[in-house]
Amino acid sequence: MFYDRERELEKLNSVHSQPGSTFVVIYGRRRVGKTALAREFLRGKLGLYFFVGEKDEALLLEEFQEEVEKNLSGYLPGYLKPRFSTLEELFEFILDFSRERKIVVVFDEFQNFRFVKPSFLSSLQKLWDLKKDDSNLTLLAVGSYVGMMKRIFMDRKEPLFGRADEFMKLKPFDFWKAYGFVREFTEVSPRDFVELYSTLGGMPRYLLYLKRYYSDNARKTLNELFFDEFAPLKEEGFNVLKLEFGRYYRSYFSILEAVSLGYVTPKEISDRTGLKILTVGKYLSELTNHYEYLMREVPATENPKKTRKVAYSLRDEFFNFWFRFVYHNYQHIEEGDFEAIIDDFERKFPAFVGREYEKIVREFVRQINLGFKPLRVGRWWHKGEEIDVVAYDRKNALFMEVKWKDLTKKDALKILKDLQRKSNIVPLRGEKKYGIAARSIKGKEELREEGFLVVELEDILNQSPLSPSPLS
Numbered sequence: 001m002f003y004d005r006e007r008e009l010e011k012l013n014s015v016h017s018q019p020g021s022t023f024v025v026i027y028g029r030r031r032v033g034k035t036a037l038a039r040e041f042l043r044g045k046l047g048l049y050f051f052v053g054e055k056d057e058a059l060l061l062e063e064f065q066e067e068v069e070k071n072l073s074g075y076l077p078g079y080l081k082p083r084f085s086t087l088e089e090l091f092e093f094i095l096d097f098s099r100e101r102k103i104v105v106v107f108d109e110f111q112n113f114r115f116v117k118p119s120f121l122s123s124l125q126k127l128w129d130l131k132k133d134d135s136n137l138t139l140l141a142v143g144s145y146v147g148m149m150k151r152i153f154m155d156r157k158e159p160l161f162g163r164a165d166e167f168m169k170l171k172p173f174d175f176w177k178a179y180g181f182v183r184e185f186t187e188v189s190p191r192d193f194v195e196l197y198s199t200l201g202g203m204p205r206y207l208l209y210l211k212r213y214y215s216d217n218a219r220k221t222l223n224e225l226f227f228d229e230f231a232p233l234k235e236e237g238f239n240v241l242k243l244e245f246g247r248y249y250r251s252y253f254s255i256l257e258a259v260s261l262g263y264v265t266p267k268e269i270s271d272r273t274g275l276k277i278l279t280v281g282k283y284l285s286e287l288t289n290h291y292e293y294l295m296r297e298v299p300a301t302e303n304p305k306k307t308r309k310v311a312y313s314l315r316d317e318f319f320n321f322w323f324r325f326v327y328h329n330y331q332h333i334e335e336g337d338f339e340a341i342i343d344d345f346e347r348k349f350p351a352f353v354g355r356e357y358e359k360i361v362r363e364f365v366r367q368i369n370l371g372f373k374p375l376r377v378g379r380w381w382h383k384g385e386e387i388d389v390v391a392y393d394r395k396n397a398l399f400m401e402v403k404w405k406d407l408t409k410k411d412a413l414k415i416l417k418d419l420q421r422k423s424n425i426v427p428l429r430g431e432k433k434y435g436i437a438a439r440s441i442k443g444k445e446e447l448r449e450e451g452f453l454v455v456e457l458e459d460i461l462n463q464s465p466l467s468p469s470p471l472s
């Protein structure tokens with residue numbers, strides 16, 4: 001079963017339908033579905049899939065030769081068995097072959113060429129420059145280590161700098177896509193799905209675990225996936241990130257842990273980790289811009305370039321959970337002190353889901369028709385006050401509060417009243433509108449009649465964000 005990725009496939013197919021050669025780079029974090037996408041794209045096309053394992057050149061070439069033979073022998077004279085003694089020969093053969101016929105070539109885990117044969121990257125560049133104009137090759141370089149892939153193609157000092165025609169960052173499924181994906185193989189209650197998505201994110205590989213690990217209780221599933229003796233995802237943060245960060249991974253890890261615990265400003269992170277503020281600044285900038293694991297948020301009304309009010313957060317739901325509940329408790333996990341882990345999990349998980357639910361609601365607000373097209377949608381905070389969703393253009397402003405709870409009408413009205421008070425501190429003018437989102441809200445219709453935007457989980461799930469219809 002291959003699910004969705006329609007936009008990515010459309011893009012790749014449109015590139016491939018052009019005559020000539022194109023160099024496409026697909027990168028994205030481990031497990032996000034890069035290999036599956038490349039294979040799906042290859043289906044039914046003349047093409048070659050090469051997995052660049054960390055082996056020596058000769059062994060790799062043996063595998064590559066087999067792949068060439070399997071797919072291209074029908075196009076080669078019967079007596080000609082492809083034999084290559086170097087990667088360069090293989091690549092030159094492909095470029096020459098594609099003079100006559102359009103072909104796709106995938107190098108999966110492309111960054112491994114750096115270990116197999118670093119000089120191949122500059123040979124590849126030379127051959128490409130020399131022959132691409134006379135050939136018809138769609139070349140896909142697929143890679144997992146975001147930092148390393150960016151360095152290979154975006155660093156001026158690297159031979160392949162400037163050679164990529166297209167960059168595609170493959171992202172996890174969004175909330176709605178992830179829900180559709182999971183429902184292909186598991187029945188899941190909407191509430192449980194929010195808890196599971198908050199933890200696993202839209203990562204196909206992790207969501208697929210639900211096939212075996214979910215029956216009817218999200219908490220139980222999470223315990224088995226992360227904390228049990230043989231929990232399959234317990235080590236996942238190490239497996240995925242250690243190689244990305246290399247030797248200094250400990251400092252990166254302690255910063256990510258601090259952020260997941262709610263230390264979100266450079267000062268707080270520095271105090272928490274004991275790293276100097278300048279060092280923290282450097283790491284934060286790398287983690288945000290280069291590695292793309294962190295996000296830098298500012299209050300929705302502030303200029304992101306000028307303001308000093310910044311808050312960092314983890315982009316990835318999975319890492320956010322893993323650092324907060326697994327890495328943070330690693331000592332307990334190693335000692336088998338499950339009570340301490342479960343205690344932390346039970347006490348802090350609801351608030352954790354609450355923050356993820358806020359993110360889902362903001363995404364929902366971006367997608368629906370509010371009656372105006374917001375310039376920005378975001379969080380807002382000032383001193384001790386905070387508003388979960390603020391969306392505005394020059395003439396309108398929407399303020400919303402989000403609760404991962406079941407609310408009575410009375411609860412809702414109380415929250416809305418306080419929201420109105422807080423909204424007066426926000427430096428926005430124009431028509432003001434107020435809203436509330438929760439798991440469920442009693443008296444929803446009446447509240448809507450009073451002019452509030454009222455959103456329950458059911459509204460979020462039933463409404464494909466791509467077909468907006470106003471709620472009010």
Ligand SMILES: Nc1ncnc2c1ncn2[C@@H]1O[C@H](COP(=O)(O)OP(=O)(O)OP(=O)(O)O)[C@@H](O)[C@H]1O
Pocket residue numbers: 001002003004005028029030031032033034035036037144204205208
């Ligand atoms: N669009 C999809 N539809 C169905 N299953 C998918 C899809 N994308 C990925 N998967 C499944 O999720 C798992 C992880 O995907 P895949 O191996 O393609 O990820 P990757 O980005 O190549 O990860 P890695 O870094 O581990 O190589 C696989 O079992 C794959 O079959």
Ligand SMILES: [Mg+2]
Pocket residue numbers: 034035036108
């Ligand atoms: Mg892969």
